Amino acid sequence: MPDQWITSVGIDIGTSTTKMIVSRLKLTRTSSALSLPRYDIVERELLYASPIHGTPLLGEDEIDAERIGELLSQDYEKAGISPRDLKTGAVIITGETANKKNASRIVHLLAERSGDFVVATAGADLEGLLAGKGAGADRRSMHTRGAVANLDVGGGTANVAFFARGKPAGTVTFHVGGRLIQVDPAGTIEAVSPSLRPWLEASGFAISPGQTVGFPLLREICAAMCRDMLDYLARCALPAGGKETIRKLMLGDPLPSVPVLEEWTVSGGIGGLMAAKAPDSLAETAVHGDIGPLLAHALRQCCERYPIRLAQPDQTVRATVIGAGMQSTEISGATVHLDASLLPIRNLPVLKLDISPHMLAREALLKEAAAGVMRTAASLFEQDASPPFALALSGMKHCSYESLQWLSDALAERFREAFPASRAMVVVCENDLAKALGQSLDRRCGGRPGIVCIDQIRVEYGDYIDLGEPISGVMIPVVVKTLAFHNRTVGGTHA
Amino acid sequence: MERTISLERLVDGVLTELEKRIAAAASPGGDEAGGMPLAPVDLFGPAASRVPDPKWEEGVNELIAATPARIGVWRAGTRPLTREMLKFRCDHAAAVDSIYGQVSPAILEQYGLFTVETRYENTENYLKRPDMGRIVTDEGVEKIRSACRMNAQVQIVVSDGLSASAVDANLRDVYPALLDSLKAYGLSAGTPFFVRGGRVAVMDHIGDILQPEVFVLLIGERPGLVSSKSMSAYMCYRPRKGTVESDRTVISNIHQGGTPPLEAGAHIGTVVKKMLEQRTSGVNLDL
Numbered sequence: 164m165p166d167q168w169i170t171s172v173g174i175d176i177g178t179s180t181t182k183m184i185v186s187r188l189k190l191t192r193t194s195s196a197l198s199l200p201r202y203d204i205v206e207r208e209l210l211y212a213s214p215i216h217g218t219p220l221l222g223e224d225e226i227d228a229e230r231i232g233e234l235l236s237q238d239y240e241k242a243g244i245s246p247r248d249l250k251t252g253a254v255i256i257t258g259e260t261a262n263k264k265n266a267s268r269i270v271h272l273l274a275e276r277s278g279d280f281v282v283a284t285a286g287a288d289l290e291g292l293l294a295g296k297g298a299g300a301d302r303r304s305m306h307t308r309g310a311v312a313n314l315d316v317g318g319g320t321a322n323v324a325f326f327a328r329g330k331p332a333g334t335v336t337f338h339v340g341g342r343l344i345q346v347d348p349a350g351t352i353e354a355v356s357p358s359l360r361p362w363l364e365a366s367g368f369a370i371s372p373g374q375t376v377g378f379p380l381l382r383e384i385c386a387a388m389c390r391d392m393l394d395y396l397a398r399c400a401l402p403a404g405g406k407e408t409i410r411k412l413m414l415g416d417p418l419p420s421v422p423v424l425e426e427w428t429v430s431g432g433i434g435g436l437m438a439a440k441a442p443d444s445l446a447e448t449a450v451h452g453d454i455g456p457l458l459a460h461a462l463r464q465c466c467e468r469y470p471i472r473l474a475q476p477d478q479t480v481r482a483t484v485i486g487a488g489m490q491s492t493e494i495s496g497a498t499v500h501l502d503a504s505l506l507p508i509r510n511l512p513v514l515k516l517d518i519s520p521h522m523l524a525r526e527a528l529l530k531e532a533a534a535g536v537m538r539t540a541a542s543l544f545e546q547d548a549s550p551p552f553a554l555a556l557s558g559m560k561h562c563s564y565e566s567l568q569w570l571s572d573a574l575a576e577r578f579r580e581a582f583p584a585s586r587a588m589v590v591v592c593e594n595d596l597a598k599a600l601g602q603s604l605d606r607r608c609g610g611r612p613g614i615v616c617i618d619q620i621r622v623e624y625g626d627y628i629d630l631g632e633p634i635s636g637v638m639i640p641v642v643v644k645t646l647a648f649h650n651r652t653v654g655g656t657h658a
Numbered sequence: 659m660e661r662t663i664s665l666e667r668l669v670d671g672v673l674t675e676l677e678k679r680i681a682a683a684a685s686p687g688g689d690e691a692g693g694m695p696l697a698p699v700d701l702f703g704p705a706a707s708r709v710p711d712p713k714w715e716e717g718v719n720e721l722i723a724a725t726p727a728r729i730g731v732w733r734a735g736t737r738p739l740t741r742e743m744l745k746f747r748c749d750h751a752a753a754v755d756s757i758y759g760q761v762s763p764a765i766l767e768q769y770g771l772f773t774v775e776t777r778y779e780n781t782e783n784y785l786k787r788p789d790m791g792r793i794v795t796d797e798g799v800e801k802i803r804s805a806c807r808m809n810a811q812v813q814i815v816v817s818d819g820l821s822a823s824a825v826d827a828n829l830r831d832v833y834p835a836l837l838d839s840l841k842a843y844g845l846s847a848g849t850p851f852f853v854r855g856g857r858v859a860v861m862d863h864i865g866d867i868l869q870p871e872v873f874v875l876l877i878g879e880r881p882g883l884v885s886s887k888s889m890s891a892y893m894c895y896r897p898r899k900g901t902v903e904s905d906r907t908v909i910s911n912i913h914q915g916g917t918p919p920l921e922a923g924a925h926i927g928t929v930v931k932k933m934l935e936q937r938t939s940g941v942n943l944d945l
Binding site: 498565596 | 928
């Protein structure tokens with residue numbers, strides 16, 4: 164099979180801005196001619212980047228779906244692309260926009276309207292990861308010993324992703340953003356985001372809408388915000404969250420441990436403003452009607468106080484949308500078992516079964532583990548969903564034919580017992596095993612349910628995955644939506 | 659003098675320890691047929707950095723995890739460490755054993771494979787005269803004619819080639835997975851058998867005799883210091899005398915640390931199906 168290009172779209176609807184990109188991804192066989200086929204994305208080419216649109220809102224808490232639809236149709240036209248050409252990609256609602264009342268409906272609507280297999284995503288963790296990849300922090304971390312953090316600071320939130328030796332090592336989100344306080348050139352506060360109020364209170368800043376404030380106070384607020392965030396990231400505030408105000412600034416729980424940073428990059432709208440001249444007055448600050456320029460300057464100054472190198476990201480304001488469009492897709496192994504009539508499948512929750520070599524060698528243990536995971540599944544997922552979930556299997560590097568038979572027997576039997584109405588069963592193996600396992604399951608199920616069994620994709624309990632349509636009939640694009648690094652039992656068996 | 663004594667003691671100590679471990683590794687697997695205990699690879703534990711005080715420990719470990727090559731093995735003066743030297747010799751011995759070894763009769767019996775021989779005569783001659791490993795003996799030809807179905811859609815043959823241990827280690831996974839895969843595609847297999855002392859091109863001679871559509875030869879590969887148990891699957895559409903090497907398709911490096919045996923077995927079925935559809939193999943096959 165010759166090289167293939169697939170077209171991918173990324174759409175990012177943020178607190179203050181909305182943007183989209185179109186890119187193409189090159190798939191090339193990366194295994195030798197004597198090995199099993201394996202394809203990887205080896206090149207990513209940006210074809211079109213939209214202008215930065217202001218995010219259209221209907222009042223305070225609703226997104227203007229119609230207007231977003233119009234903007235996107237114009238961009239598709241300018242890009243010279245029809246949604247039908249799109250093979251993969253992601254729509255993401257970021258920052259505070261995700262709290263709007265119609266956010267989730269819109270993101271799914273857009274995903275479905277945008278082509279065969281464009282997925283809807285949300286969640287600060289995933290957003291931080293995609294922005295980090297778009298900014299190039301994952302790549303940078305391959306060249307450093309210590310970890311690299313990318314801080315994607317936008318209008319509503321700062322999404323921080325850590326990468327160590329090319330791999331994601333955690334994410335954390337702060338209520339730090341340029342649009343959290345809106346102010347006019349005269350210094351009148353027009354709005355203060357509810358998410359920032361607890362921190363303002365705890366830090367002893369009393370500001371409320373209608374009040375007029377001076378430039379020094381705003382500067383002080385921005386500096387304090389940056390200091391609290393960076394203190395946490397630079398491990399200056401250990402034990403984690405020891406300082407009351409830092410906890411108030413964080414969205415969600417602190418990380419169990421913060422990696423030691425060697426380098427950090429700042430992307431997002433604020434990252435883009437950091438190179439600009441520092442604002443000296445209220446008038447210069449409020450050019451967008453918010454504290455953005457001032458926050459950018461405060462962040463740049465604050466970064467210099469830590470022994471961590473501040474590097475230039477590949478992308479600033481478009482980091483998230485580039486990440487969503489160009490870095491969200493993975494390719495499954497090319498020896499898999501696919502019932503093409505069942506694809507694409509969107510938004511499938513993952514349940515994981517970790518198999519130890521000890522378990523693999525013992526029929527009773529293996530069958531009990533399979534039965535256990537299906538019992539858990541039956542209690543977690545709806546009976547009539549089809550497929551109800553994706554079963555992730557790991558630890559099967561040295562699987563024998565005999566063990567494969569035991570496992571297939573148990574999985575096929577227990578799945579049909581637990582989900583008699585399901586027409587599809589989805590299995591995601593970490594090791595290269597999917598064709599053998601898929602054939603084995605299919606022989607037992609005879610099409611009821613149909614089997615989609617893919618491999619060389621790493622997922623964890625709590626992730627959601629989207630499975631695209633087959634490429635050349637042998638592999639599929641997969642988007643893994645990591646929802647959380649926190650509360651994750653490392654290496655735990657959920658059986 | 660002091661130093662000589664301590665060195666001897668050290669070597670003795672290592673050897674005693676090795677003997678103990680070999681005995682321990684060999685004793686529980688009493689049901690293992692074939693007798694001779696081949697050197698268990700994990701005798702030395704997983705590969706780990708021997709560099710004392712590395713400047714960047716994680717970096718070394720990352721590199722070691724990325725390759726089966728002997729890196730980060732350190733040294734004593736200008737020589738290898740005893741442990742690494744013994745590991746090297748152990749791996750070398752395993753490679754030699756796999757060439758001179760015999761496939762376990764229990765495995766051949768388990769899958770109902772009868773045995774024929776090529777004209778290789780003995781292992782020494784087999785190594786010197788590859789051409790003799792490509793021709794089945796007259797006796798073997800008779801056996802094949804009387805036992806096998808002619809014109810099979812898929813003819814599977816197993817051979818020890820250069821590594822009997824490759825067959826012992828992988829056939830139980832590759833072969834049944836391959837049969838399942840053929841069944842899943844609705845393909846039928848002819849009568850399988852085992853060729854002792856075979857070379858890849860022995861499929862041409864057998865192809866002339868049985869005239870199958872597609873030939874699958876599962877054969878032990880030339881052993882190396884990384885793996886002595888590596889198997890290849892050579893596949894060919896209508897092999898016959900005069901078939902050129904570019905007409906053969908191969909999946910190689912099949913062992914626990916390389917191409918996964920189960921997945922290889924399952925994928926061979928897919929390749930065979932494409933050969934039947936496209937009526938060709940080797941470089942002309944569009945995979």
